[in-house]
Amino acid sequence: MDQVNLEGLSSVLDLAEVDRERRVDTWMGAATTIFPGLALKGLAPNPSIGSIQHSRMGPGSLFAIASAPIEVSYVPRGVAEASQFLTLMLQAEGTTIAHQRQRNCELNRGDICFIDERHPFRLVGVDCSQLLLLRMPRTLVMSRFPEMEHLVATLMPGRDPGTSLLAHTLLQLLHVANDLREAQQHAAMNAIVHLLGATSGLAVELENMPWRVQKALDYIELNLPIPGLTAEQVAQAQHISRRRLDQLMRDALGLSITGHIWSRRLQRAADDLRDQRWAGASISQVAFANGFEDPAHFARAFKRRFEATPGQWRAMARTLTH
Incomplete structure (x- = not known):
């Protein structure tokens, strides 16, 4: 994967615009407000980087996040199925370790994994990271690929051609997301859900x-x-x-x-x-x-x-x- 530029979405937070002594509290407050159920720890004082960008994507949403090393844990709050999401996580830079449902994987540049928001999970940012997150309606994904439930926190390596295709599609989407009309956002979301079948893990499941x-x-x-x-x-x-x-x-x-x-x-x-x-x-x-x-x-x-x-x-x- 070439050098990644995660700019292009609407800025929600940029710590470069926040006084250094307020950065930790600002980051903690913003992250837990945007993603209810999260708890964060391990963020160093006065982090040098930290930004969140966002765009709606039809029934889901797209986030670009740059973060200093941090540990994130999540516990669902018992919301209805209609509001639950399956999140596709693309590691654009840095390293993150994902844990969910007795599985874990280490994501490096270009790798992808999936996180199911119906269940608790933990993410450990080993170093400064850039992540692209696509939150997809859980029912939309599971109705097409029910076997996805067995693939959370499972590495989809960036060297795999199917994973690489999906990653480059997501990066392309990042740069046009804010310009898409509502109908185009729905079409893009449906196209990406179909493209999930090209990733290595799902391809093996489908072959079986x-x-x-x-x-x-x-x-x-x-x-x-x-x-x-x-x-x-x-x-x-x-x-x-x-x-x-x-x-x-x-x-x-x-x-x-x-x-x-x-x-x-x-x-x-x-x-x-x-x-x-x-x-x-x-x-x-x-x-x-x-x-x-x-x-x-x-x-x-x-x-x-x-x-x-x-x-x-x-x-x-x-x-x-x-």
Whole structure:
């Protein structure tokens, strides 16, 4: 990876503009306000560097952070699933050690790892570091790559071509993020989520997934808008019994065929309700476009999944973008 310039986002904090004796308190206060649940320790007095830049990225957000050596720990505060994120962490400069769920990895320049905000984690900055963080809605990632749950705090080495491709895409995004319109931000987020499959860890996981499951997932994605899509049709397209395919799906994903269809439809509808391109559509139209035949049934299932009605979900998204 070439020399990195992490400038380009909107500045939230730059310690160079803060009196030296106030820098530690200012950094601690800003970091714990921006990222609730964090606790910090080990920051030396009067740190010479420290900056946080930010840009919204559709349903997620992008951060560029420069920090002196520090230890960061996080404990989730029991927020609803709809507000949880999976964070992609690119080490642009320096070294960071990540710990989560009995796993740990050392990130050096160009390396990537993922952190799941549903669970506690710890990050140890060994030296002065520059990090690029992309906070992605957890449900958006897990619905596409459920195996990601097994890859937190796992090294995706920068020398791997897939990881390098993702890193360079993120750095390119950094320099244009503030100029993207809302619809472009959503498209960029969805494109990066798909690109996660190119990283070494996910590629291995996908290669180990039974090929019939992969084909079934592709078939479901292609046919989700069709209201009459059934588990039997998915199984017939794979020339296998529904019972056998259900077993394979449960082993690989923890969901039956029907369960996965419902999960993907609900996630797509949730994404559309946040998307400005669907701002003029009624909730019933969003439901029909994602294969739901009964708007009332859709609304009940949506509330069970996201702990909010479709209308409340749309209103929250509008509040966040204004």
